[in-house]
Amino acid sequence: MQSDVSWPGAREQVLALREAPFPRRAFGAGGSSSGPVRLDRPLSEAEVAAAERELGVSFPPSYRTFLLEVGAGGTGPHYGLFSLRRDKRGWHWADEFGFRHDSSLLDRPFPSMEERAHWEEDFDAREPDRKDFPDEQSYRRAFTAWDDEWDTLREEMIAGAICLSSQGCGTYTWLAVTGPERGTVWSVSWEAEVPVSPCSAGTDSVDFHDWYVSWLARITFQAYGGAPGERRLRPPAGRARPRGRLARWFGR
Structure with missing residues (x-):
């Protein structure tokens, strides 16, 4: 920058x-x-x-x-x-x-896109499968514990960034303040296929x-x-x- x-x-x-x-x-x-x-x-x-x-x-x-x-x-x-x-x-x-x-994680390194993709893949791979549990109750306990991890993972995925503005409909713009992407802006929507993506002009981060x-x-x-x-x-x-x-x- x-x-x-x-x-x-x-x-x-x-x-x-x-x-x-x-x-x-x-x-x-x-x-x-x-x-x-x-x-x-x-x-x-x-x-x-x-x-x-x-x-x-x-x-x-x-x-x-x-x-x-x-x-x-x-x-x-x-x-x-x-x-x-x-x-x-x-x-x-x-x-x-x-x-x-x-802003509790602001001093942490802002993750790369590769790191976030790896974390998501790992998280999805660990989703509990009903057939691995003897009863519905034990499955639901495991699923709830796994699902609760998503909140922590979301925070990790935007560590080292400032929430700058709302785009509406649950989408926000964030500014990376640490790491190699320091100074660039990112669109964050947890409902999107790629939850954290760069606001870009062509192939360049902005x-x-x-x-x-x-x-x-x-x-x-x-x-x-x-x-x-x-x-x-x-x-x-x-x-x-x-x-x-x-x-x-x-x-x-």
């Missing part, structure tokens, strides 16, 4: 959406999917450093500078970014309803900066009159721009 990521004009561009002439094209009939356009205040360097110390992890550069320059949460892809906050219990991420997201800025370019284009689904989006000069593969996709 790049260490010199910055967000020129991004905060102003998001807040300007309040005055956009066609908000329904961007956000639907109800405005923003997460309510009125809003951004939490940016955090200070001291606050970000304190959160990192308490949580036991260094934030990826693109997310760290977002907290410093854009805001601690608010309007963003899907239903908006969960807010990084501090209360009497310490630093945590909370959604718009104040639900506190667990980092937090490009994920957010590509959304902002698209939503700005639509809010100012562009048709949804149109591909060649050009953010106004001087404003936040996507990089790399996404930059080519958005017409740069």
Whole structure:
């Protein structure tokens, strides 16, 4: 991940959406999917450093500078970014309803796709078979114990990641903060065939900066009159721009 990521004009561009002439094209009939356009205040360097110390992890550069320059949460892809906050219990991420997201495994290595696939295969292979038990009661006890392991396995599969936002219908976006995939964003849905999959542009994983800025370019284009689904989006000069593969996709 790049260490010199910055967000020129991004905060102003998001807040300007309040005055956009066609908000329904961007956000639907109800405005923003997460309510009125809003951004939490940016955090200070001291606050970000304190959160990192308490949580036991260094934030990826693109997310760290977002907290410093854009805001601690608010309007963003899907239903908006969960807010990084501090209360009497310490630093945590909370959604718009104040639900506190667990970060107890944040300092663990974020697993690779191969590791997660191996864990799932092993878990499925250990499913109890009724014919191996003398009676229904003993089978049900074994099955319940096996099934309960899934909750622990799910937590292990997203260790080392921050829950960033809700996509709706039980799907969430997570940001890897440890391991080789540090700084990239992932879609997590436990009902999907592949529960944890990268948010990607083609075959490439997408980092937090490009994920957010590509959304902002698209939503700005639509809010100012562009048709949804149109591909060649050009953010106004001087404003936040996507990089790399996404930059080519958005017409740069």
